[in-house]
Amino acid sequence: MALTFTEENYLKTIYMLLRQDAVVSTTALASAIGTTPASVTDMSGKLRDKQLVDYEKYQGLTLTPQGLKAALLIIRRHRLWECFLVDQLQFSWEEVHEIAEELEHVRSVKLTERLSHLLGNPRVDPHGDPIPDASGRIPRTVRENLLNVQDFKKLEVATVTDQSASLLKFLDRIGIRPGTRLDILERHDFDHSVEIRIRKRAPLTLSEQIAKHIYVRTITKAGGHP
């Protein structure tokens, strides 16, 4: 049964929210999609009928195996198109999310796989997010939030999880993008800000609101993207 545009957006969003919590609430989903809780309740029933989500009244949503696979294939297309826009069309990383939101809905396996091949079968998108493979498998990545990571030295930016153009543009200007190496100098308890140093440059202070969107890994071998 073919999915509609809207159903695809619901599945993708549910997947995103499930990375934070075990189940997704009606309200959280409504606010993420930009609709009302009442509409979400409506759609939840439809997605359950199509066996894409598990949903019981007042119990929130999770993805079924089918729903999960569908979500991962949408995300695969989204992230491949983001790579295409940056690598082939010289877009900057803050511009690509919006356009990829539309391109991701073009469902052609042949197109997706040839696009992947053209790009050299990339493993991560321009924001450092992993790209699921053609059957929807995604590597479980070890990355920790800049606010919580235990190690302070030899860190590398893995992912930036916010897609707003303004934040991405700001981070770009101060030199933070996937692959950037940095050390934590200090954490301040009073406002949870983080002081960091990128290579030999002057120290920078990142507010909690910014730092919470930055995920890092500790550099083990040669570094670079997974």
Add this chain to the structure above:
Amino acid sequence: MALTFTEENYLKTIYMLLRQDAVVSTTALASAIGTTPASVTDMSGKLRDKQLVDYEKYQGLTLTPQGLKAALLIIRRHRLWECFLVDQLQFSWEEVHEIAEELEHVRSVKLTERLSHLLGNPRVDPHGDPIPDASGRIPRTVRENLLNVQDFKKLEVATVTDQSASLLKFLDRIGIRPGTRLDILERHDFDHSVEIRIRKRAPLTLSEQIAKHIYVRTITKAGGHP
């Protein structure tokens, strides 16, 4: 006022049909879109309210200047994506129409113009159809139907106007695509078939049903695409 997916398809189809006739009838449009005359009547009113078409009850449709420009920009995107699929992703010409039908609806001027640049600002798509420029201008091309063309010698295939995969595949196999040079050997009155020769190869007979989709130009200078 942003156009919906459906409105874009209507405008594009109206443009296509207007190449044949001065006005488009409700029935012709319905059959081209794959819907009912009743639905077309409905949509015609909406498009008129948006000043995209001229439409009076029982009088058929034409495009307004605004509608024409919108149609040409959709066609620009369609044909550029077809080029991309063939040139960059090694699709064959009979596969690309269907996928381009979806990609054409992604409306981003920046995307369209960068895509065009990536492809070397092509003037024609893989089927030989001209690509409108960024402001919707399209060169008026001199091409005549294989069934009517006066000259018999030194012809070159300009365009193949059918998009069905089966016909395109067949033409590909017998060596007919935009740029192919051929001569007409004879026209048969009894069934309107056309006997042609491609370069030094054995003569071929094309039925009226096939020939009517083939447009040619007479080779003046060095040939090649316009």
Add this chain to the structure above:
DNA sequence: ATAAATATTTAGGTTTGTCTAAATTATAAC
């Protein structure tokens, strides 16, 4: 444990684009 606050669902309605069936207008045939 009860009350207050919050989350969720239900009910009823709107818009977009579609359909079928019936009514009307236009065109073709005699």
Add this chain to the structure above:
DNA sequence: GTTATAATTTAGACAAACCTAAATATTTAT
């Protein structure tokens, strides 16, 4: 010129996706 045929429009209905307002359930606070 009337009649038959074909094209087109109107009327009424439906599914998808959304909304607001009201009702109900759950959670939190006292």
